[in-house]
Amino acid sequence: MAVPELAPRRTIGGIIAVWAVAAVIGVLVxxxxxxxxxxxxxxxxxxxxxxxxxxxxxxxxxxxxxxERVAASALGALAVLGVISLGFGLAAIVPG
Structure with missing residues (x-):
């Protein structure tokens, strides 16, 4: 017999934490x-x-x-790093 969870933990925090780490990694790179x-x-x-x-x-x-949570974390990190790399590419085109 399975016992239902009384108060399941929120999972969105872990997903957003991975996205934030991806943003920090992108800036450091x-x-x-x-x-x-x-x-x-x-x-x-x-x-x-x-x-x-x-x-x-x-x-x-x-x-x-x-x-689904791992996929959301990984795809979000991919999107964050993609936007940051797009910024790097645009910055390389602009003469400075």
Whole structure:
């Protein structure tokens, strides 16, 4: 017999935390990586965000919706890093 959860924990906080870490990684890559290595370091940062998404969702201890939460975390991190890399690309075009 399965016992229903009385007060399930909120899961949106873990998803948004991964997005925030992705934004921090993107800014750090922009500050410290050279132009030639920026894309590679963004890919490494996305891989780190994927691992972080698994860790955060496993830590929450809820099995219902695990795949959807990890997917939302990873796709959100991809979108955040994509917008940041778009900014890097536009900044490279503008003469300064």
């Amino acid at each position: 922009g500050l410290f990586a050279g132009d030639a290595w920026r894309v590679q370091w963004l890919a490494v940062g996305l891989g780190g965000c994927l691992i972080l998404a698994f860790i955060v969702q496993l830590w929450s201890g809820r099995s219902q919706g695990f795949t």
